[in-house]
Amino acid sequence: MSTTALILFAHGARAASWAAPFQRLQKLTQESSPLVRVELAFLEFMSPTLPELVEQLLADGINVATLVPVFFGQGGHVMRDLPLMIDELRLKHPQLQIKQVDAVGEDALVLQAIRDYCLRSLP
Template identity: 25%
Template sequence: MTAPALVALAHGSRDPRSAATIKALVDEVRAMRPDLRIEPAFLELSKPSFHTTVDKLVRAGYDEIVVVPLLLTEAYHAKVDVPEAIANATARHEGLRVRATKVLGLESVFLEVLDRRLRAALKSARVRELDALVLAAAGSSDSLANQAVARLARLWGTKHRLPVVAAYASAAPPATGEAVRQFRAEGRRHIAVGSLFLAPGTLPDRAAELAVEAGAVAVSEPLGADPEVARTILARYAVGAVELVPV
């Protein structure tokens, strides 16, 4: 019996670095599970589209697909765009069974990835001392999604015994620059920013720009194609594949 195909479904971006990073992440997942059919797809702005990827898998003989949304929070894209894309795909292909897993999410293990990225940024900037951290995320009009980021920020602060505030690139305050300025108003001068984004793009760039303008000493790169992220994708897939098994 052929295992269900895995589609790693990202939002997409006009910035080509974003799609390149997602495809590199998918390559990392493939290296861990060469026995699985694993494909990238995007909701919009990047190629291949979800429909194109599904069509290719159906032509290859797959009638079961597990979709892992490469989203860090349960916001609009997870609640609306992903279900709509799957509904359209199953309507177009009779007999196709598709299961969406929960989103990639904000796993505590991602803090280890964040730390590695931040250490690299600190080394590049020759920074040896920190007295505050800002956790920069995309932001959402969904308050629960923002609260999830804030919880992870508190966990990050506890880990490093430093004050940490969550900041957002869109839809919610504070912006990264505002967060950095607030720390500086408290007398802190060694403030670094961790980029809680999956891939490079307009929002991460803007968050970094505002932070540096406000006086941040370093800004990390996004999580990217890290093995921990790849392992989380496979963990989501495993649950989704089980859910496709007839009871």
Template identity: 30%
Template sequence: MAAPALVALAHGSRDPRSAATVTKLVTEARAQRPDLRIEAAFLELSTPSFQTVVDRLVKAGHDEIVVVPLLLTDAFHAKVDVPSVVAAAMERHPGLKIQATSILGLEACFLQVLDERLRAALKANRVRELDALVLAAAGSSDPLANQSVARLARIWGAHHKLPVTAAYASAAPPATGEAVRAFRLQGRRHIAMASLFLAPGFLPDRAAELALEAGAVAVSEPLGAHPEVARTVLARYAVGAVELVPV
């Protein structure tokens, strides 16, 4: 009996770098689990769509699919869009079993990835001193989603023994530029921004632009196709695959 297929379901973006990063992440996951059928799909703006990928898997003989939403916070897309496309796919293919897992989320191990990305940015900008950090995320109208980012920022700050402010690229204050300026008003001059985004795109670019304009000394790249992110995708899959097993 074949293992369920894994669909890594991202939101999608008009920026081609976003889809390219998701493709690289799937490639990394395949390298870690070559025994699995793993595909990338998108809710909107990028291709292939979720329905296209599901149709392809069904045609290939798969009757069980685990969907791992590549979302960092549990907001609208996770609560509405993912269940909607999953329900539509099962209606389209009677007998097909699809299990959507919990989102990728904000795992503590992602702080290691943030550190790695930030160290690379500091080295590229020849920065040797920091006295404050800004953790930039997409932002949401859901306050619980923003609170999860703020919680991770506090953990990160405690680890580095530095003040950290969570900032958002949309939907919630403060913006990254505001966060940097607030630190500068406190007399801090060596402020770096870490990008808590999965992939490049408009929002990460805007967050970086505002932070640099306000005086940030360095801005890191998004999490990207890091092995730790791929391992988290596979961990979510493992739970979803178990949940497909009849009781």
């Protein structure tokens, strides 16, 4: 069993269907990296929240995690809210090693993939 987790962190929405692409991303990522536990957590409106997921991961013996904000940019949630949440989790769970990376939309390859998708829409 892995002791490392990759947390895909999304905003969340009231409509359950909103989570479908994130769930597909989680499944694709897990299939590509079977030795790492890949989980999905939400900021609000959906479960699990990040604190709920961290509790479960720790209960399962996982104490090292990388958190990937599945956000298009580094907005207020990623720049302010998320670091506060992570600080609170670190205080509550000092055994937890958690690293946050930039929002996915900040990555050049992600932007190129989105560009390619947009260009494929042309007649």
